[in-house]
Amino acid sequence: MPLVRIDVIEGRRNPDQLRTLADAVHEVMLGQFAAPDRDRYQIITEHKPHHIIVEDTGLGFTRSDDVVVIQILQQGRTDQQKKDTYRALAEGLESATGLNPADLIISVTGNSRADWSFGYGVAQFLEGNL
Numbered sequence: 001m002p003l004v005r006i007d008v009i010e011g012r013r014n015p016d017q018l019r020t021l022a023d024a025v026h027e028v029m030l031g032q033f034a035a036p037d038r039d040r041y042q043i044i045t046e047h048k049p050h051h052i053i054v055e056d057t058g059l060g061f062t063r064s065d066d067v068v069v070i071q072i073l074q075q076g077r078t079d080q081q082k083k084d085t086y087r088a089l090a091e092g093l094e095s096a097t098g099l100n101p102a103d104l105i106i107s108v109t110g111n112s113r114a115d116w117s118f119g120y121g122v123a124q125f126l127e128g129n130l
Contacts, residue, residue, distance in 0.1 A: 001116065002029050003041045007069040010046035017097065018044055024096035025070065025089065032085040033077055054105055061102040068093065069105045075112055082108050 004025055013021065022042050029035040054067055070089065077085075085108070090101040113125035124130045 001039045001041060001074070002033055002035055003073040004029065004043070005071040005073075006042060006044045007052060007071075008044070008046055009049050009052055009065050009067065012066055021068065021093065021097050021099075024092045028085055028088045028092050029072075032081055032088050033074065063103055064100065066099060067103045067105070068099060070107070072106070072108045073111060074108060075110055075115075077108070077110075 006022060006025060008018070008021075022044060025042065026040055029040075030037065049065060052067060052069065054063055054069065056063065072085075086106050089106060090104055093099040093104060094101055114123060116123065116125055118124050118130075122129065
């Protein structure tokens with residue numbers, strides 16, 4: 001169950017465009033991470049333009065104010081699944097939203113089954129509910 005944080009610069013996208021962006025990300029989570037259909041946990045945060053500072057790590061990328069930073073917190077994905085996810089996100093977001101792949105930054109972080117509670121203060125994985 002990936003938890004996906006999507007950070008963008010405010011005012012660049014209307015609510016429908018943000019939903020399209022989130023839907024495209026979810027399609028990749030279903031396809032590449034094999035997440036169940038209703039296993040959707042996404043947080044979209046809009047930031048003032050000067051609150052997102054993203055350079056190119058010396059790779060020569062030119063970024064615009066359309067930049068999207070995606071952070072995925074997950075458990076148990078392989079390096080190949082992660083690489084496939086990076087590619088699929090770049091392709092899917094370009095297709096669905098017109099996002100230039102140079103404006104996409106992705107970070108995947110792992111955790112364990114003990115690190116989740118989905119409500120009621122219960123560790124559902126550890127209690128055998130999931």
